[in-house]
Structures are given as C-alpha cells and as structure tokens.
Amino acid sequence: MAGTGRRAAIVGGSVGGLFAANLLARRGWDVRVFERAAGPLQSRGAGIAMHPELDAILTAAGALPAEAIAVRVDGRTAFGRDGQQLAHHARDQYLTAWSRVHQPLHAAFPPERHHAAREVVAIDATDGGAVLRFREGEPVEADVVVGADGVRSTVRALFAPEATPRYAGYVAWRGMVDEAALSAQFREKTFARFAFAFPGHGQFIGYPVAGADGSVEADRRRYNFLWYYPMDEGPALADLFTDDAGRLHDGAIPPALIRRSHLDAIQQEARERLPPAFLEPFEKAPQFLLQTVYDLESTRMAFGPVALLGDAAFVARPHLGVGVLKAAQDALALAESLDDGTPVAAGLAQYERTRLGPGRDAVRAARHLGAFIERRLEAPWSDPSLGLTPERVLELSASPPERAAVEDIQGGRP
Ligand SMILES: Cc1cc2nc3c(=O)[nH]c(=O)nc-3n(C[C@H](O)[C@H](O)[C@H](O)COP(=O)(O)OP(=O)(O)OC[C@H]3O[C@@H](n4cnc5c(N)ncnc54)[C@H](O)[C@@H]3O)c2cc1C
Structure with a gap:
C-alpha cells in the first residue's frame, strides 16, 4: 500500500x-x-484462550489464524472439590500459548x-x-x-x-508442563479438557496449549494451568512478590525470583485443596508465573x-x-x-x-465471574444473588461479553 x-x-x-x-x-x-x-x-505470558473473533484480526495483521497456532477443544467442563463433574458447556475454542x-x-x-x-x-x-x-x-x-x-x-x-x-483480592499462580512429561492416565483422562475446578478456595483452570516449538500435534503440546488464589492485600501479599534480595516486584515477579518458601507453600496448598486429578501438572511444572489480578x-x-x-x-x-x-x-x-x-x-x-x-x-x-473469589465464597453459586450455576459460569466465560449479557448480570455485581 x-x-x-x-x-x-x-x-x-x-x-x-x-x-x-x-x-x-x-x-x-x-x-x-x-x-x-x-x-x-x-x-x-502462559496459556491463553482465544475467541473465534480474533482470527480475522490476526490474519489482517499479517499473523497466522488460530488453527495454525492453537489447540482446539470442543467445550468446557466444571469439576467440584472432589473432582466430580458439575457441568459441561459445548463450544469449539482454540487455546494457545501467549508467545x-x-x-x-x-x-x-x-x-x-x-x-x-x-x-x-x-x-x-x-x-x-x-x-x-x-x-x-x-x-x-x-x-x-x-x-x-x-x-x-x-x-x-x-x-x-x-x-x-484496583487489586481484585487474588493472585494467579500459572504454569505449563510438557505433554510428554505427564502420566498416561492424565493424558488420557484430563489433558484434552478445558477444565474448570472449584476447590473451595479460588478457582483452578487447566487446558492444553501449543508446544514450546509451536507444535499442536499430540505428545508435543503442553498443559497450561492457572489457580486464582485468594490473598488479602497487605504484608503477606507484598512478601509473596518480594525476591531473596528484598526487592518488591509490583504486580508480577519473574518466575526465577519467586522465593522457595512461597513455592513450597503453594505446592502444599495444592496437595490439600486441589481435586487430585489436577495435582500432577501442578507438581510437575518446571516453573511458575505469579501475577496479581486487577480491574x-x-x-x-x-x-x-x-x-x-x-x-x-x-x-x-x-x-x-x-x-x-x-x-x-x-x-x-x-x-x-x-x-x-x-x-x-x-x-x-x-x-x-x-x-x-x-x-x-x-x-x-x-x-x-470473579466476585466469589474476591468475597471468599467457596464457589460462584454459593451466593444465589450472583445468578451463577456451574453451567452459567462455563457459558459466560466462553463468550466475549455483549452489552445485553452485561446488563443481565448487573444485579449480581459485587
Ligand atoms: C493471569 C492472567 C491470565 C490471562 N489469560 C488470558 C487469556 O486466557 N486470554 C487472553 O486473551 N488474555 C489473557 N490475559 C490478558 C492478556 O495477557 C493481556 O490482556 C494482554 O497481554 C495485554 O496486552 P497489551 O499489549 O495491552 O499489554 P502488555 O502485554 O502488558 O504489554 C505492555 C508492553 O508495554 C511495555 N511498556 C510498559 N511501559 C512502557 C514504557 N513506558 N515505554 C515503552 N514500553 C513500555 C511493556 O514492557 C510491555 O511489553 C491474562 C492475563 C493474566 C494476568
């Protein structure tokens, strides 16, 4: 031009x-x-969910469409604390790595x-x-x-x-594991799902993404997970983002600088709180990303x-x-x-x-969608005034917000 x-x-x-x-x-x-x-x-960045609307803009910007860079899943599934399935929402979606x-x-x-x-x-x-x-x-x-x-x-x-x-009252622990490093059982039962788990303390999400070399073929992909973990503002939060040299990293700390004691503590939390099926990637992740969640x-x-x-x-x-x-x-x-x-x-x-x-x-x-974590509720449906059932959480989180939907939920805002 x-x-x-x-x-x-x-x-x-x-x-x-x-x-x-x-x-x-x-x-x-x-x-x-x-x-x-x-x-x-x-x-x-770690993994990201891509919405179909992104494709046209990626191509217009000279990049590749989603199918070339992402893993396709056919829906989202919600699990309770003990791992029982609560709901499934069918919707094709592409998941990839931010990079x-x-x-x-x-x-x-x-x-x-x-x-x-x-x-x-x-x-x-x-x-x-x-x-x-x-x-x-x-x-x-x-x-x-x-x-x-x-x-x-x-x-x-x-x-x-x-x-x-504005700090939302929780942080996100994120990680990725090579598909090849995961057990046959995990790969067979859990890997391909876009999973939402509600461990009674925040929210866990896991899904497959492209491999480090960009591959979306079986055995060469990675599993991405994320735990939205409640954390009050104050000294404990500041300590989480402070490295061994005493330097505070505001909002996101480089993975290599997260202190060992905090990594040990979150691993212990995972063992105590996560549904067992999701523990494996958490324990096998070679490193974690830690970010604060904001509005x-x-x-x-x-x-x-x-x-x-x-x-x-x-x-x-x-x-x-x-x-x-x-x-x-x-x-x-x-x-x-x-x-x-x-x-x-x-x-x-x-x-x-x-x-x-x-x-x-x-x-x-x-x-x-995050109000229940901010308010330290066990699950989005713990307070009926939020109007969220497991099905509704999956449905809303899968769709870019439209004005009608937003007006629809005004009553449930925190
Ligand atoms: C836990 C978590 C999970 C997420 N999951 C998803 C997901 O599944 N799907 C999704 O779409 N999004 C997701 N996001 C959000 C997504 O990562 C961001 O919306 C996206 O990266 C924003 O891009 P950006 O270019 O606007 O800003 P950023 O990616 O923040 O980039 C800003 C850039 O500006 C540079 N910069 C800053 N100050 C200056 C300066 N003064 N001069 C020059 N350069 C400067 C920075 O170095 C940086 O490179 C997630 C975010 C978080 C925290």
Whole structure:
C-alpha cells in the first residue's frame, strides 16, 4: 500500500502494540514501536484462550489464524472439590500459548522499525502531533501516539492519572508442563479438557496449549494451568512478590525470583485443596508465573493525538480470556478510525466512542465471574444473588461479553 506519509509511534511492543503497529503499517502509516524491555517478551505470558473473533484480526495483521497456532477443544467442563463433574458447556475454542500470538505479530513487523530498550517517560503535545521522550535516546516526533503499554501504562499516567488499577483480592499462580512429561492416565483422562475446578478456595483452570516449538500435534503440546488464589492485600501479599534480595516486584515477579518458601507453600496448598486429578501438572511444572489480578476502567481513551489501547485502557480479570481479543479489537478500531486521511484527533475521538463501551463491559462481566473469589465464597453459586450455576459460569466465560449479557448480570455485581 502507498504510504500515507503519516507517522505513528507505538509505546509497548507486546500483543496490543504489535496489532496496532501491523494494522497501521498495512494501511501505509510510517510506524515505529518503542518497547521498554531490552530482551524478548516470550516469558511474559502462559496459556491463553482465544475467541473465534480474533482470527480475522490476526490474519489482517499479517499473523497466522488460530488453527495454525492453537489447540482446539470442543467445550468446557466444571469439576467440584472432589473432582466430580458439575457441568459441561459445548463450544469449539482454540487455546494457545501467549508467545504463539506474540511471535507471529512480531515477525510480521519490520525489525528495523521495532526499538527495544526504549522506555517512554514523557509525551509533549505539539501543533500537529506529539514528541515522545525516552529514558535514554533522542526524542521522536509522531502524528499519532498509541499507548499500548499495559496495566501500569506510563501514557495513561501522563494523560489520565485518575484511572488506576484496583487489586481484585487474588493472585494467579500459572504454569505449563510438557505433554510428554505427564502420566498416561492424565493424558488420557484430563489433558484434552478445558477444565474448570472449584476447590473451595479460588478457582483452578487447566487446558492444553501449543508446544514450546509451536507444535499442536499430540505428545508435543503442553498443559497450561492457572489457580486464582485468594490473598488479602497487605504484608503477606507484598512478601509473596518480594525476591531473596528484598526487592518488591509490583504486580508480577519473574518466575526465577519467586522465593522457595512461597513455592513450597503453594505446592502444599495444592496437595490439600486441589481435586487430585489436577495435582500432577501442578507438581510437575518446571516453573511458575505469579501475577496479581486487577480491574482497570478508563473513562477516556483519546487525548488529541494520543490514544490508549489494550490493557493500558481497560484490564478485565482473566476469567473471560478476552485480554488479547480486546487489544486486537482496539487496534483494529483505531486503525479504521484513521482511514481515508481522517484527521488524527477526530479519528481518535471516534475510536474512543467505539471502544469505551466494550472495554467497560469486559471489566464488569469479568468482575462478576470473579466476585466469589474476591468475597471468599467457596464457589460462584454459593451466593444465589450472583445468578451463577456451574453451567452459567462455563457459558459466560466462553463468550466475549455483549452489552445485553452485561446488563443481565448487573444485579449480581459485587
Ligand atoms: C493471569 C492472567 C491470565 C490471562 N489469560 C488470558 C487469556 O486466557 N486470554 C487472553 O486473551 N488474555 C489473557 N490475559 C490478558 C492478556 O495477557 C493481556 O490482556 C494482554 O497481554 C495485554 O496486552 P497489551 O499489549 O495491552 O499489554 P502488555 O502485554 O502488558 O504489554 C505492555 C508492553 O508495554 C511495555 N511498556 C510498559 N511501559 C512502557 C514504557 N513506558 N515505554 C515503552 N514500553 C513500555 C511493556 O514492557 C510491555 O511489553 C491474562 C492475563 C493474566 C494476568
């Protein structure tokens, strides 16, 4: 496509930033990505559930469709504390590793336009756009700036400091195990299921994902699991995210730095609380990811030539598995709003009008599904006013939120 001559600077080179970068570049924009991290982002995420709506955007961005990068499951199954099946919800869905989405998006974007180790610290509006300033390196001018810099967004802190993430009252312990390392019994009975277990203390989820080499063939895949684990805010939470050197890692701690005592404690918890079928992957995981779960709602996504996108704008608890889809949909709406030479400020205002509602809906629907953990209930159906049965939990968590559904559950919000 012929160049538009217009310059876009993307802050953040994770999935949201790369969706925006590829979609704008394919429309002729002169795009540069500035990422704070110096090295590859692979270790950042574990497994993710993909919704079918993501496929078209992946292809439009120059990446691969879901079937090439993900494992297909035909539904979700809920299990109680003792492992008995509570419900099954049939719905085809693809599950993959976060890196399998990130890598193709990264590969589709020209490497010379991708700048690692460039942390944005300030943005100054100019007559026709904005100037980005970095911790190190020369300032850069652009006609549009996209803040795709995640839940702790610097761009959001600069333009909408009132919007801050709120701790949901629980953390997520996550891990992955090679299929080949799992017992024949686990592989036969449990591996292929998208399983939701309610151990009476938070919520456990497990499902198959692509292998480390991207393979989705039998024996070469991995099993991904996640335990949403209640944890009060305060010294114990801070201690969990503090490494042996005494450094506190806010929100997510690198796997190698989680202290041995905390790993031992969660393994002990798993032995005491998890349905036995799910213990094996927990015990065999070579490492764990540990993240805090947040809600974040923004009231604005556009500020003249500057826009927020993905987790920088809205963070929904992961119960819907829509984080990547939401970032992709934001990126597509943003790129389309600037088509046909639309002036940047007008285009971004249109983008904001389109995407504020879906962002809000995702946060609220996910909060509803996680309310029982926040309120320390045994299961979502422990409080009938939440309106959640095992079937309903599976059904809601499988569908990206629609306005009608969100209105439907308002009465059950925490
Ligand atoms: C436990 C858990 C489970 C999840 N499960 C799913 C799932 O099943 N399905 C799903 O779709 N989503 C899931 N998600 C959510 C998903 O991971 C996120 O929504 C998605 O990664 C957001 O992408 P993003 O690009 O907006 O932000 P991020 O991935 O957070 O990326 C932000 C990037 O910006 C960079 N950056 C930050 N500040 C600066 C700066 N000042 N200058 C330059 N660069 C900067 C960061 O280094 C980072 O690379 C889950 C999340 C969690 C915590």
